Amino acid sequence: MSRLSHYDDSGSARMVDVGGKAATERTARAHALVRMSPATIAALKDNPKGDPLEVARFAGIQAAKRASDLIPMCHPIALTHIDVEARIGRDGVRIEATASTVSATGVEMEALTAVSVAALTVYDMTKALDKGIVIERIELMEKTGGKSGSWHRNRPLAKPSKQNAKRTGRDSQ
16 A cells, blocks of 8 residues: 555645646546435425525535635645536435546545535435435545546445455455
8 A cells, every 4th residue: 555645754644745746637526325215305306495406516516616625635726627416316316526627636525525515415405304314425436637547436336245345355334
């Protein structure tokens, strides 16, 4: 495993110096699931606060633009694009965000922040209907660009079995 770059030699947290890195095109795609009861899913369309999916989409876009204000060691970057989708699935609301930039650092935190805040927004707009809502599976699905190149999650969103986790070298989370 490579050394964690947000720590100096004495173990203190620090912001990584990206000043010497070339600006390259970078993208990241993240996902979150807001699991809720079938009754809550059915009531989404009739929410007196407005359309939770559209409000969540706007909240995610706004959050991506503020990631560095929320995460201490996250670099402020200029996004060239952010897209957030929220759609109803059989088990709740699935949220996906794709962020792009031309920068010396990656855009993963912006995509992850977008889905996190969008999921919290869905929760906020539906909590009166269902206290048992669960936000889960906030995860990076893929990233491109930069020194490390492309990375894609090569497992489905469902939890892997213990046998599959051993085969792939991943824990079952």
